[in-house]
Amino acid sequence: MDTVRIFDTTLRDGEQSPGISLGVGEKLEIAEQLARLGVDVIEAGFPIASQGDFEAVEAIARAVQGPVVAGLSRTGFKDVDRAWEAVRHAARPRIHVFIATSPIHMAKKLRMTEDQVKAEAAAGVARAASYTPDVEFSPEDGSRSDVDFMCEVLQLAVDNGATTLNIPDTVGYGVPEEYGKLIRYVIDHVHGDYVVSTHCHDDLGLAVANSLAGVAAGARQVECAINGLGERAGNAALEEIVMAIRTRPDFFAGVGVNVRTEELARTSRLVSRLTGYSVQHNKAVVGRNAFAHESGIHQHGVLADRETYEIIDAAAVGQEAAQIVLGKHSGRHAFGDTLEKMGLRLQGDALNQAFTRFKELADRKVEITEADLEAIVAEELGAGAVNRFELVDLVVHGGTSSTPTAKVVLADGSGKVEAEASGNGMVDAACSAIAAASGVHGRVLDFKVSSVTSGRDALGDVVIRLEADGRAASGRGVSTDIVEASARAYLNAVNKLARVGEHEPRERTVGP
Ligand code: KIV
Numbered sequence: 156m157d158t159v160r161i162f163d164t165t166l167r168d169g170e171q172s173p174g175i176s177l178g179v180g181e182k183l184e185i186a187e188q189l190a191r192l193g194v195d196v197i198e199a200g201f202p203i204a205s206q207g208d209f210e211a212v213e214a215i216a217r218a219v220q221g222p223v224v225a226g227l228s229r230t231g232f233k234d235v236d237r238a239w240e241a242v243r244h245a246a247r248p249r250i251h252v253f254i255a256t257s258p259i260h261m262a263k264k265l266r267m268t269e270d271q272v273k274a275e276a277a278a279g280v281a282r283a284a285s286y287t288p289d290v291e292f293s294p295e296d297g298s299r300s301d302v303d304f305m306c307e308v309l310q311l312a313v314d315n316g317a318t319t320l321n322i323p324d325t326v327g328y329g330v331p332e333e334y335g336k337l338i339r340y341v342i343d344h345v346h347g348d349y350v351v352s353t354h355c356h357d358d359l360g361l362a363v364a365n366s367l368a369g370v371a372a373g374a375r376q377v378e379c380a381i382n383g384l385g386e387r388a389g390n391a392a393l394e395e396i397v398m399a400i401r402t403r404p405d406f407f408a409g410v411g412v413n414v415r416t417e418e419l420a421r422t423s424r425l426v427s428r429l430t431g432y433s434v435q436h437n438k439a440v441v442g443r444n445a446f447a448h449e450s451g452i453h454q455h456g457v458l459a460d461r462e463t464y465e466i467i468d469a470a471a472v473g474q475e476a477a478q479i480v481l482g483k484h485s486g487r488h489a490f491g492d493t494l495e496k497m498g499l500r501l502q503g504d505a506l507n508q509a510f511t512r513f514k515e516l517a518d519r520k521v522e523i524t525e526a527d528l529e530a531i532v533a534e535e536l537g538a539g540a541v542n543r544f545e546l547v548d549l550v551v552h553g554g555t556s557s558t559p560t561a562k563v564v565l566a567d568g569s570g571k572v573e574a575e576a577s578g579n580g581m582v583d584a585a586c587s588a589i590a591a592a593s594g595v596h597g598r599v600l601d602f603k604v605s606s607v608t609s610g611r612d613a614l615g616d617v618v619i620r621l622e623a624d625g626r627a628a629s630g631r632g633v634s635t636d637i638v639e640a641s642a643r644a645y646l647n648a649v650n651k652l653a654r655v656g657e658h659e660p661r662e663r664t665v666g667p
């Protein structure tokens with residue numbers, strides 16, 4: 156059986172989705188979960204892009220066991236050296252070097268001739284190969300490149316030490332038959348010992364289909380991202396690629412993937428929570444309706460035999476109903492133990508804070524499910540290590556005939572600050588009071604509310620994207636009370652903005 160390597164780029168291309176900005180702790184948590192999921196390669200980031208990216212890649216390389224850890228790099232030596240510095244602590248480090256080969260990119264973006272691009276590719280790959288034998292090369296915008304020129308560049312990459320050749324459909328221009336042929340052409344015309352890889356974007360909604368056509372044509376690595384995150388319309392969705400190959404062994408004969416599919420749903424939820432990108436209900440494999448049957452005829456069929464209307468077993472992708480795990484009498488030990496069993500690792504202060512939040516919620520909610528616990532942990536991780544402001548108290552008043560008002564008390568390290576505000580509704584009043592107390596006056600770009608589980612005491616999960624001084628940050632809050640969840644989410648975003656403003660300018664200096 157041939158293995159199709161799953162190369163996850165959630166933390167690199169996925170993080171380039173508009174508005175996503177993950178902290179080091181959040182990236183580590185996602186990387187740990189990707190390792191549990193069993194992906195073969197984690198592309199942890201683009202180390203030269205910013206200090207934050209560098210630190211995240213380095214932290215992942217040091218801590219995450221199992222997958223290859225890759226860092227992206229342009230061909231310049233400064234880029235390659237920085238990428239190596241970040242990934243070198245991994246047990247299996249990879250440097251992923253790229254340069255564009257399409258006429259439009261070479262002329263308009265790089266302002267380089269074909270010969271210059273060839274020289275750059277050869278030198279960049281050779282520099283990377285001087286550090287590690289695991290070097291990947293990508294001709295950016297490959298699907299819009301002259302195929303023979305692209306193959307010349309690929310040959311130079313192999314001759315200088317590249318062992319994986321990735322063919323990006325950077326702008327999602329390809330269609331399956333054509334992209335499959337492109338992959339075959341590369342295999343037939345570039346000589347040497349390498350694995351060919353797909354990297355497809357979803358501008359025409361064809362990223363998964365194109366990637367699978369690539370596999371059918373001989374690609375043995377697929378670059379993809381959880382929930383299909385990525386630049387613009389995103390990358391091929393990892394969960395769809397994996398389940399297509401697993402579900403259709405008749406079509407993908409002789410190839411398999413290493414992924415532990417039971418971890419797919421949890422990975423999807425974690426990424427959704429930490430990025431603030433919700434998963435559409437009818438999303439294949441991980442959407443909440445992926446295994447829901449509405450019509451009577453379908454329900455009848457599924458009750459008689461699940462396979463009448465289901466080609467995937469929900470349990471095989473971890474989509475079975477969340478079990479009840481803890482209640483208000485559970486102690487710290489049981490709490491920590493349960494998180495550990497779920498594969499969620501929290502330590503020190505973060506564990507204590509999550510336990511305090513759990514106790515508060517358990518007082519208001521009879522049953523705490525796995526999904527609730529995941530939400531609490533995601534909120535704690537989203538809060539990051541150092542919060543400038545903590546929520547001490549929130550009092551809101553409102554009704555159909557009075558102007559809603561809110562009073563908030565925050566602790567800011569040196570003492571307490573409080574403020575009152577009114578608003579269009581109780582959520583608006585609470586957020587305005589936090590803005591007044593913290594001094595961070597942001598503009599709300601996005602506001603999403605969802606319920607973690609069902610029932611009147613369900614946890615409300617709120618994600619707010621806030622913008623201030625040209626910077627944007629997402630915050631998340633969970634509570635049985637939607638106003639409190641919103642206030643927590645707002646404060647979480649304020650803390651991130653305050654942190655960025657103080658000492659962590661996270662502007663990308665470059666981008667692919
Ligand atoms: O889409 C693309 O071309 C990329 C490369 C950097 C691989 O993301």
Ligand code: ZN
Binds near residue numbers: 325354385
């Ligand atoms: Zn890409």
